[in-house]
Each structure stands twice: as C-alpha cells, then as structure tokens.
Amino acid sequence: MSEIELKFVTGEHAHHAFTQSVLPLFEKHSIHVASHREMRLENDYYDTNKHDFQNQKMGFRVRGNDGRYEQTLKTNGVVSGGLHTRSEFNIPLNYPQPDLTLFDADVWPRDWDVTEKNAGLTKQFSTHFTRNAYMLELGESKVELVLDCGEACTDKASSPINEIELELISGDINSLFTLATLINDNMPVRLSDVSKAAQGYQLLHGFNAKINPLPDFLALDDDTSTEEAFCLAVQTALAHWQHHEYIFCESESIKMLAEIEKSIRLLLQSVSLYLPVLQCPELLSLHKKLVNHAQKWRWQDDLQSLRYLLSKKSLFNKALNKHPAMVSYLQGRQAGLLYAHEPKKLLFDNDATDIKILAIKLVQNKPWRKVATGYDHTVLEHAKGWLSQGWQTVQQSMPLSKTMGPANYVAVEIVLRQTLWSGFLLGDLFVEERGNFRAPWLDLLTGIDELNALLMLKRSVDDADLESHNELRKWTAEKLTTLIRVMERTRTVAMQREIYW
DSSP states (O other): OEEEEEEEEOSSOHHHHHHHHTGGGTTTTTOEEEEEEEEEEEEEEEEOTTOHHHHTTOEEEEEEETTEEEEEEEOOOEEETTEEEEEEEEEEESSSOOOGGGSOGGGSOTTOOHHHHHHTOEEEEEEEEEEEEEEEEETTEEEEEEEEEEEEEOSSOEEEEEEEEEEEEESOTHHHHHHHHHHHHHSOOEEOOOOHHHHHHHHHHOOOOOOOOOOSSOOOOTTOBHHHHHHHHHHHHHHHHHHHHHHHHHHOOTHHHHHHHHHHHHHHHHHHHHTTTSOOHHHHHHHHHHHHHHHTTTHHHHHHHHHHHHOTTSTTHHHHTTOHHHHHHHHHHHHHHHHHHOHHHHHTOHHHHHHHHHHHHHHHHOGGGGTOSSTTSBTHHHHHHHHHHHHHHHHHHSOTTSOOOHHHHHHHHHHHHHHHHHHHHHGGGGHHHHTTSHHHHHHHHHHHHHHHHHHHHHHHHHHHOOGGGHHHHHHHHHHHHHHHHHHHHHHHHHHTSOOOO
16 A cells, blocks of 8 residues: 655644644635544564664554554655655554564565564564544545654653654645645644654664765756756755754754755755746745745854864864864854754744745646646756856856955855756766866865855954954964965866866
8 A cells, every 4th residue: 555645743742733723724724624533552663683674764563552453564665855655564463463474475575585584573662652643624635634742762762753644545635735834834843754663763773963965966867858857856955955954953963054055055956947947836936935045044154164163174173272262252153153043943944844845746746837848858958058057157257367366256156056056957967078077166165165264264353353363363364365376276277177068
C-alpha cells in the first residue's frame, strides 16, 4: 500500500495548539470531521546488529494499541520537499513479537535472507505517544489528520515528539495543501522529512551535526525537459533547507544557518532562472515571497563573518589570540545577532512554511502547463542563453580594465553568486566542456567571504577604539591589501577562461 502525506513538527503540544487554533475554523472552510479517535500507541523498533533496516532506509516496528498488536514495514520512499510517498506493509500479530516471515517475499530487497534477519532482530528504540486521529472530508476528498504527542526513547536518551501528519486517503492531492495552509496560517509549524524511525536511530547512535553538502552540479541529461529540470532544482533546494534546519533545531550549530540561507538563495535563483519560460501566476507569487523572505536572512552574512573570525581553523585565529578583549567583543556581537533574530523562531515562521508548501504544490500541479509553452522542450535549448546572460552581467560588473577594491567586490557579490548558482543548475549539461571554468570564480567567492570577515574585523577594531588594538588594526589593513592583490590575480585568470557552453 502506498502513502502520500505531508508532515509538520511544532515546538508546542501539537494537539492542544490544533484544537485551540485550527479545529474551530473547519466549518468556515467547509471541512467536515467524519470521525475522531484518541489512541495510546506503544511502538518498538527492531533491527539487526548490522542495522540492515537502517542501511536500506527502511523502518520496522511492532505497535501495541489497547491489547492489539501489529507489525509494520515502511520501505524507502520518495520525499519531495516534504511530501512523502512510500510503501507501507502491515501484518496483525497475536503477541508483541516480530516475525518477518509473515510478510510477502516481494517486499524485501533482493538477496535478503529473511530467516537470518528474523533470527537476528533486536529492539533498538521505542516511540510512545498519544495519537489523535481525525478523518476529514473536503468535497470529494478524504484526508486523515493525525497529531502525535509523546517521545522517542532509548535506554539512555529521549526526545519529544510533536507532529502533525496529513495523509491523502482518496481524492485530490490539493486537499493536503488546503489543510497544510490552514494549519500553517494558525499555528507555528515547519515541514519535516524526518521520520520517527530516523529520530530514534539518531538517539541510538548519537546526533551528528554534519553539513550535507550539495553536489558540484545538479544532475541533468541532454534530454531533461525544462519542467523536469526546474522541479529537480526545487526539490534539491527544499531537501537541503529542511535537512539543515532540522540539524540546527537539534544542535544549534550556527554553521547550519548558513546552509539554510544557501537553500533559500538556491530556491530563489531556480525560480528566477526558469520564470521566463514557466511563467504563471503561482510561480510569480512564489518568487515575490522568496525575495521578501530572503531579506529576513540577510543578517546571516554578518553572523557567518563572525563565525569565520572566531573559528580556530581560520587564518585569523593566531592574530586574534593575542587580543582576548577583541575576541570577547566579537563573541558578544555573535551572541547579540542570535538573540536579536531568534533563528529557531524564524524556522517556524509562517512565510517560510508557506514558501515550502507553495513550492511542493507547484511541483505537484505544474500550473505553467495551462498558460506557458516550451516547458516540455529540453532545458538544453535554454541553457546557453541563460548562462551567457549571467556571464555578460558579471563581465559588465567587473571588467578587466577596472581595478577593483574591497567596496567593488562587496558590490558584485550578489551578481556573482547568482551566476554561479545558474552554473550549478545547468552546468551538468556540458560535462565535457566545462573543465575548470568555475574554479577561479569559486575561489573569488571564497575570497569575498574572507574579505567580508576582514571588513567586519576592521569595523570592530574601529568601534572598540582601544589603543592596544593598533597592532591588530595594522595587521587587518595588511591582510586586506594582500587579499585584494590575490583576488585581482584570480579575477584575471577567471576572465580569461573559455566559456564552456
């Protein structure tokens, strides 16, 4: 059986917030509650000592509810920005003892020895929660809305569960989006692509706050249509966004905030790039919302400059270690930015979730088909023109005849990043030709990051205005001069590279 669902998490008791803020609005929006039931669900997840289920991205559990038991296998499905499509297999049990041999043989990966796996099963973790399940009717559609409140736990650790899941039982998939929008408009939520099984495994193995880097290029083929390329770009940006906001919520690692902003910029550039061909009111609306939302993350530039300055691995570490008062000042500024902008609250921002819902809905409904032409042509037909347009803008912004200083590089940063994002989105169409064209431009971006950090340090030294900082002021000025000299050489090399498209 296949499921299509959307999942939210909330920072508060999900059912209480829902009954207070959302449920009273159903009648106004012609949403009929056909049934409601409350259950206490006790779930034990099993795996082998080699974690075969986790490695296959499958979840296997035994669930108890009021003396009845059921074992469930969830296979690795497809997640598109937050919309889950996956297969689920359920077998009733007389006792809370798992038995893999009861499933049909065709549900398993090839070459699995089910008898061996069955003998090696051990309980890994549990999720215990109260579920309130509502069967809703929206016109001809039926949607099950469930609110789960409880915890995931191992022998040594636990974490809260406050989730809202919408599963399409029958009818139009847009019913999910109608409900999702109503929920988002009336309580703080964020879309999630993390299952309870994944949450349990993270408790079991310990949380690893690592960045999941984007590939060098978005994977495309010569015959990839414009529509397909756009949808892939949107899904990639949304997946990157949701993954790193989850890691930030769990770890509060500020490196993740830079990845979230990167995701928003990638999504904005994807919409901007494809808008001329896929132009429709829905895409124009998403573009406007993204432009506004990106402004809410501009403070990230300063935060990441501060993180760069304070990193023990940066080129600033040795010099700043001699000036503990300045380090303390920079740490204070960093803490002040985090306090002022409340990133956790920003992740539950109504506009952020609205953007994700709109983006997923666009990918599902493809509304441009009603008003646009050319969406079914290969993206290769558009790629050369789009890349050339970006390249011309860069050339005009930093011609070789012009000597550039710090202010010039700061001014061209946005244009350069947008152009390189376009290269990320389209460069895979030119595998043989692209060579090392991007390398010096990416080096320039790294240089701009260093430049922003040095300029931040220069302003901080001036603001602090302490005599003891004259040495640091001199060091900063020398580093700025050296960095601009290196960047100018890199720019010369970059400008002389042959375009690959």
